[in-house]
Each structure stands twice: as structure tokens, then as C-alpha cells.
Amino acid sequence: MVDYGIKFWSNDDFIIENGVIKVNYGKKPALIDIVKDVREKGFKGPLLMRFPHLIEKQVNKLFDSFHHSMQTYKYKGNFHAVFPLKVNQMPHFVLPLMNSSVGKSYGLEAGSKSELIIAMAYTNKNAPITVNGFKDKEMIKLGFIAANIGHSITLTIEGLNELETIIQVAKEMGEPHPNIGLRIRLHSTGTGIWAKSGGINSKFGLTSTELLEAISLLEKSNLLHKFTMIHFHIGSQISDISPLKKAIREVGNIYAELRKMGAKNLTAVNIGGGLAVEYTQHEGNNNRNYTLSEFSGDVVFSLKEIAKNKKEKEPDIFIESGRFISANHAVLIAPVLELFSQEYDEKALKLKEKNPPLIAEMFDLYKTISEKNAIEYLHDSLDHMESLLTLFDLGYIDLQDRSNTEVLVHLIIKKVIKLLKHKNHNDIIRIQEQVQERYLLNCSFFQSLPDYWGLGQNFPVMPLDRLNKKPTRSASLWDITCDSDGEIAFDSSKPLYLHDVDVTKEEYFLAFFLVGAYQEVLGMRHNLFTHPTEFSVIIKEKGYEIDRLLEAQTILDVLDDLDYDTKEIERILKQKIEDSLLLDEDRKKEILGQLYIMLSENGYLRTIINGEKE
Incomplete structure (x- = not known):
């Protein structure tokens, strides 16, 4: 089992059982089941889960620890705490926080007039406010x-x-x-x-x-x-x-x-x-x-x-200390849309009747590779690739030869990893540092993980299931923005390994943990991607229920927030469709209907998985 360091960061809030990650509370629901439940209700794209019981847990831990220290040292002063609203001003966090701290000297800290209004409205009686x-x-x-x-x-x-x-x-x-x-x-x-x-x-x-x-x-x-x-x-x-x-x-x-x-x-x-x-x-x-x-x-x-x-x-x-209270209560779930190396399969190999000698040798390496000679053949294939790319630059081989070179190298790498997946071979680790799988995620790091982009802050990340299977692909993560900074690159000092899955046939989700502090309030609308669909998970005696569900904003809502006149946008687009000389009347009505549907949905991507929209 691969635990993705859960013993370091989770504080027993989450556990792994039967190959899936679960909430370590109540009936211990699996995150993958919660995700499927919400998606079956029609909410696609990235999801932000909140767990109110973890807010209460952190408040209690903070007060219990200071009260214990005060008793131990016979301290005569009192203990008070406030939550700095700059860390997370979202009502679906603040209101449960205040509900869970009734009876404690726990209030709110404000750093602006708007935050002070929130504090004045929701701070519990006899609890402090600081400004x-x-x-x-x-x-x-x-x-x-x-x-x-x-x-x-x-x-x-x-x-x-x-x-x-x-x-x-x-x-x-x-x-x-x-x-x-x-x-x-x-x-x-x-x-x-x-x-x-x-x-x-x-x-x-x-x-x-x-x-x-x-x-x-x-x-x-x-x-x-x-x-x-x-x-x-x-x-x-x-x-x-x-x-x-x-x-x-x-x-x-x-x-x-x-x-x-x-x-x-x-x-x-x-x-x-x-x-x-x-x-x-x-x-x-x-x-x-x-x-x-x-x-x-x-x-x-x-x-x-x-x-x-x-x-x-x-x-x-x-x-x-706001980070300590809020970080662990929220989990970002991002569907994987694509693994880029999956384009490199045998179907993509277009060998000629007569191939350059090095390509013929690489194809022979691919067909005859075994566990015994895997590392040797891997090194040979990488050497051949460098030579072939040089030949292409000099004009001695054509684009099809170059394509076959790239495909064969990826096929050999995947075969070597599969043959040696149960071994911790240094050469495999080094190769994986050089050739990572690129996982395209249906989310925006600028919107949902701004501290990663801005400050290099790492967040624990792991798949929701398949945790009883060893992951074999060194992973770099790409978001769907058109910005090269929207990437979490593979880091050999803190490597991330994920599973080799065919996302056209099965769903694969990644979870980012400890995202409840600062990320929502700092998130930006890069490419006009809005906040994910969010909801709270209330753990009940017999299971859980979804509460306070807030769907991601539609395209029109986002444009309206930017002070665009959305009615004017609709009117202009409708007029352009009606004026088009390329469309007959039936086609105009069809396109107009499709356009209205798109404007009423959020801007995250939708792909086809088993014939269904993401």
C-alpha cells in the first residue's frame, strides 16, 4: 500500500482502508463515494469538500492544549483566541466555526471594515473581537x-x-x-x-x-x-x-x-x-x-x-492562529482529464517497410525486453533517441521517423517500469525524474491553490482510490489554464507517483488536502475560472449528508461580476447568429440553444468518459 505520507500530514483526520482514503470519523465514509454521490447529482468539474467536524476538532485541540499547559504550570492567567478572518472569510467556514466554539472565549479578528462587520454580526456573546x-x-x-x-x-x-x-x-x-x-x-x-x-x-x-x-x-x-x-x-x-x-x-x-x-x-x-x-x-x-x-x-x-x-x-x-484552525477542514478534488503519454501506444507507431537502422534496433529492443535486460535496454533506447533526434536536426531522417522514435522510447519506458515496478531500482528513479507522466487536471491552480503558484507552498496530494496498487508513473500535474505556471512539476526530492490509468475508460481523481487556509480568499480568476462547486459533508451516526452546496458560477455570472453587461452580450451574440449567411433558420435555432446552455454552465472542461460528459 502507498500511503502518500498520510501519517505526517493528516493528523488522523483521514485514513486509508481497502485501497481508498476515508474520513476517520463516524462511519468513515470514503471520499471517492462522496465524490460519486455529488457527481451523480449533476455537479461536475473540481469540487471543494468541507468537513465542519474538523473545524470543531481543531478549536478543541487548541483550547485543550493551552488549558492543560496552564494547569501543569499553575498559570493564573486565562486563555482566549480569535480567528483572523483574512485566512478564510467564507460563510460556509465562518458560521460553522462560530457554532462549534459556543461557550469558549473564541472570537474573530478583523483587518478591514468588511471583516469587522462580519465579526460584529457573528462573534458569540462574551467572546473577544480584535482589530x-x-x-x-x-x-x-x-x-x-x-x-x-x-x-x-x-x-x-x-x-x-x-x-x-x-x-x-x-x-x-x-x-x-x-x-x-x-x-x-x-x-x-x-x-x-x-x-x-x-x-x-x-x-x-x-x-x-x-x-x-x-x-x-x-x-x-x-x-x-x-x-x-x-x-x-x-x-x-x-x-x-x-x-x-x-x-x-x-x-x-x-x-x-x-x-x-x-x-x-x-x-x-x-x-x-x-x-x-x-x-x-x-x-x-x-x-x-x-x-x-x-x-x-x-x-x-x-x-x-x-x-x-x-x-x-x-x-x-x-x-x-488561523491556519491551524482552518487548513485541514477543506479538500480540493480535481478530476484527471488526460495522461499525455497515452498518445504513445502501439497504434501510434507507423513503421515503414524500411526504417533507419537505429529505429529498427529500438523496435527490436521493445519486442525482446525482459526483466533481466530491462535497464540495459532502457539505456540503449535513450542513447538511440538522442542520436536519432540529432539525425533529424541534420535532415537525415523525416518527421515520421522522429515520431516513431518518440513512441518507441515511451513504450520502452512504460514496459521497463511495468517489469520492475516491484523493485526500487535507482536507474528507474532517475529515469522517472527525466520522463514524467503529465496529468491534466480539471482545475485552476491560480484559483484553488494560489499559494503553490505564488509562494511555492506544497499541499499533500494523492488519488482517492487504487491505494492498494503501487503507482508507477512519476507525475507532473498540469491545470487547464493557458499559463505555463499552472503546473506542479515533478520534484525528485519530494516525488509524486501516480497510477497509469486510461481516463477514457475509468475516472481518476486527485485530492489536495489542507487547502482551507488562505486559498479560497486569495484565489484569482485567471482565465475567468471561478471557484469550484463546494459543499459541506456532515458526518452522521449512520453515514453522511451533503449540506450547504454552492455550485460553481456560470459563465454569465462570472462576466456579470466583472461588470460586463451580460444582457448586451447575449443580445450581440444572438444578433450575430441571426445575421449569419452561413446558417439556415433551423441551424440558427440549434446553435442559439447550444450557446444559451453553455452560458448557463461553469467554465470548467467537459470531456467524454464512457460516453458521458465530465
């Missing part, structure tokens, strides 16, 4: 409105001008005031792609000099009692625990110093986000070097020790 990012007067007034309707809200100050605006709005609107937080620009930095979020040159936060000036402004304005929180952030996806421990020591000492200066209502340290998710499928390529238990333990222990040494109150701990 980060740059703010104008109107956004600050929204924060005051939130306080007026009973929310426990903290406006985190990114610069002194924001603090001056808060002071002005406080005079205009009066009590109640929101709490005030100050974001600290630490010297400590994180690690990895997002490390620039921290450090003295980071985008956000107050320097020590600005921090002292902020305290002075608060005192003069009689608002020091509303200063309750300091905040820092050293980057998303912190891979190493050491920079976090260093940052905690730095911010802990700042917290103690501010309290000694008279900020006695400062009772909370917000450690921001950064709790890493393990994306790796390959041993030795881990994305983090710590556990959740170690993370919470180090935070709690470090803050307790500093408070003890400085003789100050142990602060409440806030955390904003």
Missing part, C-alpha cells in the same frame, strides 16, 4: 459601535496616528470605549516564507520610542485604563520553536515594564498567529519541529517565569 491592520476614522468608529452593542473588542494600534484618531473619536462618541492594544515591533523574527512579518523592519508595530510616546498620549487623554493588550507577530507558519521562545521572552519583559510604568490594566499578551501546519508528505521535509503541546507549554512557561521574576501579574494569553 488589526491600518485603520481610518470610520473603521475606528465601527470599533466604538461594536463596544456600544456589547462586544468585548480591542483595537490594536499600528501607529501613533491611529492612537490620536482613537483619542479624537473617544471625545466625540463618549463611553463605552473599546479596549486598546498596542502592537510591538520586536527585534525577534520568525522563520520561513513569512518571517518578514516580524523583526525591527516589519510592516506593522511600534518601536520602543513610539511605545513610550503612546503611553504618554494615553495618560494625557485619560485613556490609559483602556490599554489592556500588547500584540506581536513574527510570521505565519513558524517552523522552528526557538524564534517564538525568544520573542516571548522579549514581549514578556516589555509587558512587565509597561505595567511598572503605570499601565495596570494591561493584562493580556497576544502572540498573534504562526502556529504551523504540517504539509509534508515526505520524511525529513518537515514544516515544523514542535508539537502543539510543546508550543503551548513554552508560551505558558515563559510568560509565567517572566511574570514571577518581574513580580507582575501573569497575563491572559491571546492567540490568532
Whole structure:
């Protein structure tokens, strides 16, 4: 069985049984069965599955881990958390998140006016709201409105001008005031792609000099009692625990110093986000070097020790780790449309009555190859191919000879892999690095996996079934956009092997896991491909049900979102059909009907599989 590194990344959310991947919950439904169920209802193309029970699982793990660490170290502060909406603002995620966290001090973090409106509407009673990012007067007034309707809200100050605006709005609107937080620009930095979020040159936060000036402004304005929180952030996806421990020591000492200066209502340290998710499928390529238990333990222990040494109150701990909460709840399913080397079969071989000697030798290699001589014949065929391609460039062989060369090489490679598929031969691995199978997927990486395209972020990927059969093809993945960056290339350090299937006769689906953080909200409409059809899978005692199904937008919907006048587009196309001199009246009606059907469907591809449309 090939497990595609499931023991590294799945956190027991998914398991492999009987050759298929299953949800490790309830009756353990197979993903392939869920996909077939939805497709039978008429929803084709890529699919985005959501699993609300995994949202609740992550929230519970986060709170359980910090509460356990606090009990272990007899910590006197409280634990609070907020979900940063920038990570995933989709209602089919946010609403289940809030439902699953009722009774916990778990709220929402906003970085824009629109996000703040969401937070004000859906944050549970007695749960916190925090507001980060740059703010104008109107956004600050929204924060005051939130306080007026009973929310426990903290406006985190990114610069002194924001603090001056808060002071002005406080005079205009009066009590109640929101709490005030100050974001600290630490010297400590994180690690990895997002490390620039921290450090003295980071985008956000107050320097020590600005921090002292902020305290002075608060005192003069009689608002020091509303200063309750300091905040820092050293980057998303912190891979190493050491920079976090260093940052905690730095911010802990700042917290103690501010309290000694008279900020006695400062009772909370917000450690921001950064709790890493393990994306790796390959041993030795881990994305983090710590556990959740170690993370919470180090935070709690470090803050307790500093408070003890400085003789100050142990602060409440806030955390904003959105990736940890949301990444695992969503799975992207992409149908495979084509394997490009399948064009290289014996039917494509058009040998002449008299072939160039090297082609005749290659054909003989193909017919006589065996397990014993497979590697030798493979090397010979590759040498022959190079020689024949040179002969073509020099004009000594024609295009048909070149075609036969390409076909024979692919036939020999496939035969060698089949003969040696049960052996881990170094030569086979090297050959597979050079000659990958290209799998065309019915999805857009720009729309559904933008972090792969933009940042090189890997996501676990595997087929939904055939997991009791050894995959033999080194795979590079292509999406259906007309952009060369829409490819996940084969990487010999993190290889992906898939099955050699005939997709004209049987369906083959790939699943991308841990796509619930950032991917939807960052996805772009490259080539005007829209979001996949999405739905939630509610695991029931006797099985599952499909809920909150949202179909991919139609072509007309996408154009309408771009402010095209779709009625005008329909009118123009209809007029062009009616004016065509190439069509009779019956044909005009037929084409017009076909056009209206296409405009009412989404833009993903439809192919014929066993006589049926994809």
C-alpha cells in the first residue's frame, strides 16, 4: 500500500482502508463515494469538500492544549483566541466555526471594515473581537459601535496616528470605549516564507520610542485604563520553536515594564498567529519541529517565569492562529482529464517497410525486453533517441521517423517500469525524474491553490482510490489554464507517483488536502475560472449528508461580476447568429440553444468518459 505520507500530514483526520482514503470519523465514509454521490447529482468539474467536524476538532485541540499547559504550570492567567478572518472569510467556514466554539472565549479578528462587520454580526456573546491592520476614522468608529452593542473588542494600534484618531473619536462618541492594544515591533523574527512579518523592519508595530510616546498620549487623554493588550507577530507558519521562545521572552519583559510604568490594566499578551501546519508528505521535509503541546507549554512557561521574576501579574494569553484552525477542514478534488503519454501506444507507431537502422534496433529492443535486460535496454533506447533526434536536426531522417522514435522510447519506458515496478531500482528513479507522466487536471491552480503558484507552498496530494496498487508513473500535474505556471512539476526530492490509468475508460481523481487556509480568499480568476462547486459533508451516526452546496458560477455570472453587461452580450451574440449567411433558420435555432446552455454552465472542461460528459 502507498500511503502518500498520510501519517505526517493528516493528523488522523483521514485514513486509508481497502485501497481508498476515508474520513476517520463516524462511519468513515470514503471520499471517492462522496465524490460519486455529488457527481451523480449533476455537479461536475473540481469540487471543494468541507468537513465542519474538523473545524470543531481543531478549536478543541487548541483550547485543550493551552488549558492543560496552564494547569501543569499553575498559570493564573486565562486563555482566549480569535480567528483572523483574512485566512478564510467564507460563510460556509465562518458560521460553522462560530457554532462549534459556543461557550469558549473564541472570537474573530478583523483587518478591514468588511471583516469587522462580519465579526460584529457573528462573534458569540462574551467572546473577544480584535482589530488589526491600518485603520481610518470610520473603521475606528465601527470599533466604538461594536463596544456600544456589547462586544468585548480591542483595537490594536499600528501607529501613533491611529492612537490620536482613537483619542479624537473617544471625545466625540463618549463611553463605552473599546479596549486598546498596542502592537510591538520586536527585534525577534520568525522563520520561513513569512518571517518578514516580524523583526525591527516589519510592516506593522511600534518601536520602543513610539511605545513610550503612546503611553504618554494615553495618560494625557485619560485613556490609559483602556490599554489592556500588547500584540506581536513574527510570521505565519513558524517552523522552528526557538524564534517564538525568544520573542516571548522579549514581549514578556516589555509587558512587565509597561505595567511598572503605570499601565495596570494591561493584562493580556497576544502572540498573534504562526502556529504551523504540517504539509509534508515526505520524511525529513518537515514544516515544523514542535508539537502543539510543546508550543503551548513554552508560551505558558515563559510568560509565567517572566511574570514571577518581574513580580507582575501573569497575563491572559491571546492567540490568532488561523491556519491551524482552518487548513485541514477543506479538500480540493480535481478530476484527471488526460495522461499525455497515452498518445504513445502501439497504434501510434507507423513503421515503414524500411526504417533507419537505429529505429529498427529500438523496435527490436521493445519486442525482446525482459526483466533481466530491462535497464540495459532502457539505456540503449535513450542513447538511440538522442542520436536519432540529432539525425533529424541534420535532415537525415523525416518527421515520421522522429515520431516513431518518440513512441518507441515511451513504450520502452512504460514496459521497463511495468517489469520492475516491484523493485526500487535507482536507474528507474532517475529515469522517472527525466520522463514524467503529465496529468491534466480539471482545475485552476491560480484559483484553488494560489499559494503553490505564488509562494511555492506544497499541499499533500494523492488519488482517492487504487491505494492498494503501487503507482508507477512519476507525475507532473498540469491545470487547464493557458499559463505555463499552472503546473506542479515533478520534484525528485519530494516525488509524486501516480497510477497509469486510461481516463477514457475509468475516472481518476486527485485530492489536495489542507487547502482551507488562505486559498479560497486569495484565489484569482485567471482565465475567468471561478471557484469550484463546494459543499459541506456532515458526518452522521449512520453515514453522511451533503449540506450547504454552492455550485460553481456560470459563465454569465462570472462576466456579470466583472461588470460586463451580460444582457448586451447575449443580445450581440444572438444578433450575430441571426445575421449569419452561413446558417439556415433551423441551424440558427440549434446553435442559439447550444450557446444559451453553455452560458448557463461553469467554465470548467467537459470531456467524454464512457460516453458521458465530465
